[in-house]
Amino acid sequence: MTVNGQEVSGDVEPRTLLVHFIREHLHLTGTHVGCETGYCGACTVLIDGKPVKSCTMLAVQAEGVDIGTIEGLANNGELHPVQEGFWERHGLQCGFCTPGMIMSSVALLAENDNPSEEEIRHGIEGNLCRCTGYHNIVRAVEYAGAKMRGEEPAPPDWEGGS
Amino acid sequence: MATTSVMGGSVRRKEDPALIQGTGLYVDDLQPTELLHVAFLRSPVARAKITKLDTGAAKAADGIVAVYTHDDVAHLGPLVAQVPIGKLRPLLADGEVNHVGEAVAMVVARDRYLAQDAVDLIEFDFDTLPAVIDLKKAASDETLVHEELESNVLHTWTYHGYWDALGLQDQGPAVEEAMQRDDAVVVSLEMTNQRLTPVPIEPRSVVAEYNRGYGRFTIHSSTQVPHALGGAVSTMFGMIASDVRVIAPEVGGGFGSKLNVYNDEILVAFAAKDLGHPVKWTETRREASGSTIHGRGWLGTATLVGTKDGEFLGYKLEAIADMGAYSQNFTVAIPLLGLWIASGQYKMPVSWTVDCVVTNTMTTDAYRGAGRPEAIYYLERVIDTFAREIGMDPFEVRKKNFWQPDEFPAQMGCGFSLDSGEYEKAVDKLIETADYAGLRKMQEEARAEGRHIGIGVGSYVEVCGFGPAILAEIGFSWSAYGLPASFNGSGLVRVNPDATVTVVIGTGPTGQGHETTWAQIVGDGLGIPVDNIRVLHGDTREHPMGIGTFGSRSIAVDGAATFEATKKVREKAAAIAAHILEASAEDIEFGDNGAYVTGSPEQRVEWAVIAKTAYQAHSNAEDVESGLEAHTVFSPGNATWPFGTHLAVVEVDADTGNVEILRYITVDDCGNVISPMIVGGQVHGGITQGIGQALFEDTIYDGEGNLLTGSLLDYPLPTATDLPFFELAHTVTPTDVNPMGVKGVGEAGTIGSAHTIVNAVVDALSPLGVKHIEMPLRPKRVWAAIQEARG
DSSP, rough: OOOEEEEOOOOOOOOOOOHHHHIIIIIOOOSOOSSSSSSTTTEEEETTTEEEEETSSSSGGGGEEEEEEEGGGGBTTTTOOOHHHHHHHOOOOSSSOOOHHHHHHHHHHHSSOOOOOHHHHHHTTTSSOOSSSTTTHHHHHHHHHHHTTTTTOOOOTTTTTT | OOOOOOOSSOOOOOOHHHHTTOOBBBGGOOOOOOOOEEEEOOOOOEEEEEEEOOHHHTSSSTTTTEEEEEEHHHTOOOOOSSSSOOOEEEEEEESEEOSTOOEEEEEEEHHHHHHHHTTSSEEEEEEEOOOOOOOOHHHSSOOOGGGSOOSEEEEEEETTSOOGGGGOOOOOOHHHHHHTTTTEEEEEEEEEOOOOOOSSSSEEEEEEEETTTTTTEEEOOOOSSSHHHHHHHHHHTTGGGGGGEEEEBBOOOOTTTTSSOOOOOHHHHHHHHHHOOOOEOOOOOHHHHHHSSSBEEEEEEEEEEEEEEEEEEEEEEEEEEEEESSEEEEEEEHHHHHHHHTTBBOOOEEEEEEEEEEEESSOOOOOOOTHHHHHHHHHHHHHHHHHHHOOOOOOHHHHHHHHGGGOOOOOOOOOOEOOOOOOHHHHHHHHHHHTTTHHHHHHHHHEEEEETEEEEEEEEOOSHHHOOOGGGTTTTGGGGGGSSSSSOEEEEEEEEETSSEEEOOOOOSSSSSSSHHHHHHHEEEEEEEEEEEEEEBBBBBTOOOOOOSSOOOOIIIHHHHHHHHHHHHHHHHHHHHHHHHSSGGGGEEEETTEEEEEEEEEEEEEEEHHHHHHTOOOSSSSTTSOOEEEEEEEHHHHHHHHEEEEEEEEEETTTOOEEEEEEEEEEOOOBBBBBBHHHHHHHHHHHHHHHHIIIIIIOOOOOTTTTOOOSSSTTTOOOOOOOOOOEEEEEOOOOOOTTTTTTOOTTTTHHHHHHHHHHHHHHGGGTTTOOOOOOOOHHHHHHHHHHHHOO
16 A cells, blocks of 8 residues: 555554554554544544545555555645644644544545535534534634635634734 | 744644644554553443453463453552542452443453453453442432442532531521522522543553663653652552653543543553563543543532522532542542532522432543532522523623622632632623624524524633642642642743753643643743743653642643742843843843843843853852752642633524524633633633533443443534534633732633533523423433423
C-alpha cells in the first residue's frame, strides 16, 4: 500500500487492524484509537481520498490502497488550510479527536469547498469531540473553506476577536 | 497572527502545532523496546463469590510472560482513598467480585492480541449472589453489599452537620416553619440526576518502566494528577517520591475520570518491576465504560417554599447518591461539593440531606462539575416549577431572591462565604443579549401556529478554585499518598541565560491550554514574548510539587502562584536592569522584550542583556545574588464562586418527541479573563456535556447489575448535528481571593446547562400540562410525556 505517498509493506497477523498496523508497524501515531467500534472517528484516515475509520478495517484489506494520515497533510512544513483553521479558530482542546476530525474535514472540503453550517455539521457527524462542543470546529472548517476558495476568512467570534 | 502577550488577549495556542500535525505524544503512542502488554480478566457479573480461578492454561499459552491474581499483589495494597469512608477495592479480586468490570486477573504478554487471547484461557468460576442495584432498595439495607460495613448507607451529609468544627446552625426548623405559614406555596419534585460516563475520547493508558540499577520507576500515565500517582506508587512500593517519575504527556481529555489514581496504574508498575520489562496497558472503550469512574447517580426530592409574591422562604433537598461498590479517591465527599452551593445564588434557609449509598456498580467520583451540577439541577428545576406555579416570570422570581452586590462576601448557612457576585447584572445582560421579550413574542406566535417552542432559563453558582487548606481536614488533599495536606498552587518562573523563560507549574491539563495561558501571565509580567516562554507541566521530576487539574482550580490557584512568582522575578530583574541603566529599581518598567526607565523609553536594556547579567556574578551589583528565578506556593483563603445564567430556546416535535436546540445563550462570570478564546472554548465544551446529560447520556445497569452501556453505540454523546452555535456573553466580577481576580471556568458550562435545557422543554410542553420529564430527554420519553399529558 501507499501511505502518505510512500510505498510501504509489512507482514502481519491476518487479524491485525489497519489502525494498529499504522500506529505500531509504521509508527504513525497521529491516528488514534478511541473506541474500537467505528463510532468515535479518532482513527479516521483517507483511503483513496475517502474518510475511513481504520479500526473497522483489517490491515490485509488495505493491500494496494492509497492511505493518507494526519502526518502527511502538511506540505513541506506548510500547514494544510484545515490544520491552519483548527489552530486559528481554537478548533481543538485535548487534541485526541483532532487528527480524525481534520481528515474528515479535509474529505468534506475536497468535495465541497463552500459548505453551509449544516453541511459541515453533517460532514463531521461521524467524529466525536468531547471538549469543544463542535462550535469552534465548525468555525475552523469555515475558515479552511474560505482559505481554499482564496477568500478572507471571517474574524473569530470570541470576545475581542473581530 | 496574534503574538502579543497581553492578558485579556486571545493568543493562538502553543499546544496546537504538534496536535494538528499528529506529532503530539499520548501515552499509548509509546513503544519502548521489549515492551510487554497487559490485558485484564474482568468480572462479567455484578456480585459473586469466586469458586475457581485457574491461570495454568493462560500461563502456558504462546507469548504469555505472566499471569497475576490477588495473592501475587496483596502485599502492595489496597490503594487507599483520600476520604476513608466505605470499602476499598482490592488490587485484584479477593475471593469475591462486587461489580461488572472488576479486575480479577492480569495477563502480561509480548503482544496485545495474545494478552487478550490468554484472558479467555483463564478458568474462572463463581457463584452469583443477588446484586444490589436499585438505589432506594440499597438505602433500605434489605440486602447488604458489604456485610462488614453493616449498612449500605456509608454516610449522610447534612447542611449544618457536615463539619462539626464549624458549629453551624440547623436551618431545617426554619424551612419546616416556613412550610406551615398560611401564605406558603410549597412545590416539590422527585427527580433523578442520572449516572453518567465521562468518556474522554482518549482511553486511559499507562506505560511503566523500572530500572533495577537505579531503583527508579518511570511511569507515563494518562492522568490529571501525576504527583498523586507518584505519591501513591512511592508509598505502596516503599520508595522515596523522587525515585518515582510520573509523566503525563498529552492527555486526551479527562473531565474528572483521570483525577483518580487507579489500581491498574499500580498493577502495571508492579508488573514492570517484577518482570524487568516496560509494560503497557491501554483500556478498551468497554473497560473505560465499566471500570473507570462514573459520575452523578442521584435520586432526590427537592422542595421549595415561598410566597405567592415570589419570595423564597426555604429550600429542602432529600436525596440518595450512588457511590458504587468501592470508594476510590473522593467518592463519598463528592456530594459535599454540591452542599456548598445548595442555596445557589439565593438568600434563604436550606435543609439538605444526602445519603451516600453502596451498590454493586462501578464507583462514582468526580465527573465535570462533581456534585455541583446535581445540586444546581435540583434547585433550579424546582425554582422553575415554583415560578410556573405562582405565575411569575422565571427571571423575575430569581432576581427577587438573589444575594445583592452589597452583601458580599455573603455568608451562607453552609459555613462558606460567596466571594463576589453581581447576579442581577448578569441576568439583565442575558435578557438584553437574548432579546428575551422578543423571544417570548416569537414563542407566542409559534404556539398560535401549533408549534411547541420552549424558553428555559437557569442560573448557577459554583464553587471552585480548590483550594483552601481547610478542605484537607475533610479529605480534599493528597495526604493519603504522602503529599502536602492542602491543595496549594505551585508556580516556578525561571529566566534562562538566553532570555527565554521556563515556567514549571503543578497542574495536569487535559486540553485546557495551560501552556498558552500561563505564557500569557508570565509574558505580561515580564514583557517577554509568549514565543520565548516554555511552560512545563505533568512531569514530577521537574516540578517541586503539583496538585493537578480538577475542580476548575488551575488558574485560580496555580495561576495565582505563577503570577506571584513572576512578580518576584520582575522585582529582581528590575534591580539588575537598574544597575545596568544606573537608575533606580522603582523606576524600571518592562515591555517589548526589555526594560526601560519610566518616562524615558530611550534609557533601555534588552532582556538578552538582563538575563545574561543575572548569571554573571562579576557584572552584577554586589547585593544582587546571581540567578533569576522564583518559586511560589499559593494557598488561597477561600474557594472561588463563579456564576452565571443560561437561556435555551428549544422546539419539541410533538409527533416524535424530538428536541431541537434552536439557540443557546449564556452570560457567565468567571472574574477576570486571561484569554477570551480559551474561556469561550471551556464554556462551549461544558455546555455540551450538560446538554449531553439533559438529552442523550445515561449509564444504565439492569436489575442484575449488567452494564447496558458498555460502548459508544449504547451511550450516545452529542454530535455536531445535535448542537447550534453557542452565543456567549460575560460579565466580569473579580474576586479578591487571589491576586489576579480570576475564578475558574472549566465546569461552569456543565453546571449551568442541564437544568436550562430541561426547563426549556418543560416550558415548551407546559401548555399541555407537562410538569417534569426525567433526563435524558430522549424522543421516546418526551413523546410518552406528551401522550400522558394529553390523556
